[in-house]
Amino acid sequence: MEKSDVLYESEPVKCSNCGKDLFQDLSLSMVQIATNDEELITKVVPCCKGECDRRLKRLLRDNEHDGWKDLEDFTNPYLFLKHIMSVLNCMHEGKGFENKEAFEAYKDLIIKCYPYISKSMTEKEKESARMSEIFPF
Numbered sequence: 001m002e003k004s005d006v007l008y009e010s011e012p013v014k015c016s017n018c019g020k021d022l023f024q025d026l027s028l029s030m031v032q033i034a035t036n037d038e039e040l041i042t043k044v045v046p047c048c049k050g051e052c053d054r055r056l057k058r059l060l061r062d063n064e065h066d067g068w069k070d071l072e073d074f075t076n077p078y079l080f081l082k083h084i085m086s087v088l089n090c091m092h093e094g095k096g097f098e099n100k101e102a103f104e105a106y107k108d109l110i111i112k113c114y115p116y117i118s119k120s121m122t123e124k125e126k127e128s129a130r131m132s133e134i135f136p137f
């Protein structure tokens, strides 16, 4: 799958069970998104569909509910943004993530998928990006 040159050093999204690069076969890849009784996200777990999904599902606590998305949804520009907006809306309503680990896992997923939905940068944009490292705000 084609990637932009934004974040060109980004790591692959790996299966949390077997460690496989999930972009090798996107159609067989998914993201478990578990929630608790208060609908807070408790886990964000990229994995292979099938056996790896089943094994990881066994680690859910009694009060966790199983949910999932195709990893491919996070490489679709419309669905990518739609999912982030949905999570931001939940956070605004005081919901969102139950724990820091799930929040960090979600951010990691978004960052790693971003090169697949973004365009490559112009030289002017690359220069602006370099300058932003010197002057963050």
Ligand SMILES: [Zn+2]
Pocket (backbone or CB within 6 Å): 015, 016, 017, 018, 019, 020, 047, 048, 052
């Ligand atoms: Zn796997």
